[in-house]
Amino acid sequence: MTKENFYDGDRSEYPAGTFCWIDLATDPGAAKSFYGELLGWDYLVVPTDVGTTYNLATIEARQVAAICPLPEERAGRPPYWLSHVSVANADEAATKAVDLGGTLLMEPFDVMTAGRISVIQDPTGALFSVWGRRITLAPRW
Amino acid sequence: MPSFRCGVEGSLWRRAGKSARNALLERADDEGSSGGGSILHGNVRLETEPFGDSYNVFMNGERPAGGVLGIDEEMGPVPPNWSVYFYVDDCDAIHERAVALGGSIHMPPMDYPEVGRGCVLGDPQGGTFAVIKLVSPPD
Numbered sequence: 366m367t368k369e370n371f372y373d374g375d376r377s378e379y380p381a382g383t384f385c386w387i388d389l390a391t392d393p394g395a396a397k398s399f400y401g402e403l404l405g406w407d408y409l410v411v412p413t414d415v416g417t418t419y420n421l422a423t424i425e426a427r428q429v430a431a432i433c434p435l436p437e438e439r440a441g442r443p444p445y446w447l448s449h450v451s452v453a454n455a456d457e458a459a460t461k462a463v464d465l466g467g468t469l470l471m472e473p474f475d476v477m478t479a480g481r482i483s484v485i486q487d488p489t490g491a492l493f494s495v496w497g498r499r500i501t502l503a504p505r506w
Numbered sequence: 507m508p509s510f511r512c513g514v515e516g517s518l519w520r521r522a523g524k525s526a527r528n529a530l531l532e533r534a535d536d537e538g539s540s541g542g543g544s545i546l547h548g549n550v551r552l553e554t555e556p557f558g559d560s561y562n563v564f565m566n567g568e569r570p571a572g573g574v575l576g577i578d579e580e581m582g583p584v585p586p587n588w589s590v591y592f593y594v595d596d597c598d599a600i601h602e603r604a605v606a607l608g609g610s611i612h613m614p615p616m617d618y619p620e621v622g623r624g625c626v627l628g629d630p631q632g633g634t635f636a637v638i639k640l641v642s643p644p645d
Contacts, residue, residue, distance in 0.1 A: 391632075436552050448588040490587075
């Protein structure tokens with residue numbers, strides 16, 4: 366590995382153990398304006414099955430990230446960018462995370478048809494999500 | 507580097523605003539002990555080259571998958587977190603624009619030798635993110 370190849374270019378697949386997506390949990394209305402102005406994002410607004418909206422940020426119609434409301438259990442707490450890691454099986458990854466001293470902040474659940482995720486706090490306190498994909502959301506950058 | 511530009515004021519490169527890399531900030535005394543490698547994939551390992559001891563890289567097979575650095579006292583009360591970076595073509599311009607849009611500065615623009623120039627920003631609602639202008643962006 367060199368410094369030069371540390372950074373990803375375009376990619377179309379995310380093998381297990383690869384960061385595959387990021388989303389921001391926040392006040393979507395205000396945040397969409399800020400990031401749109403700052404980074405040139407447009408948005409595709411996708412209704413969810415829990416009555417909220419998932420705002421896919423796009424550049425040249427390519428999905429690069431998303432902005433969504435804070436989950437109910439974290440309402441009133443600071444917004445955060447969540448990094449998702451592709452795994453073969455979210456349930457198995459969540460179980461392994463607990464075995465290794467992690468804490469499940471969200472038990473594995475289905476994200477409509479996109480796959481199954483679990484939000485985990487590692488033993489040092491950092492949050493991430495494992496995402497067992499059923500479809501590729503096309504987060505290609 | 508592609509010459510095609512997009513978006514706001516022509517100041518963003520083609521990949522500007524796209525996620526560049528995730529980096530794990532951990533307290534120095536916990537550095538590398540998260541077990542993340544074990545959780546993520548059997549092939550993940552930590553390398554210190556080529557960035558030196560201060561920045562370890564998670565390798566997934568032959569491909570870099572993320573980075574780990576310690577949280578120094580001078581960073582202030584930063585909790586362990588996975589940081590997101592967005593590519594930009596002008597770190598200082600983005601820094602200025604973020605401030606003009608009501609954002610805050612967690613770390614002003616600084617040079618990462620041989621890597622690029624980056625800063626850590628806060629959005630007006632309190633979300634934290636980083637931007638980086640790379641010396642050698644990917645194709």
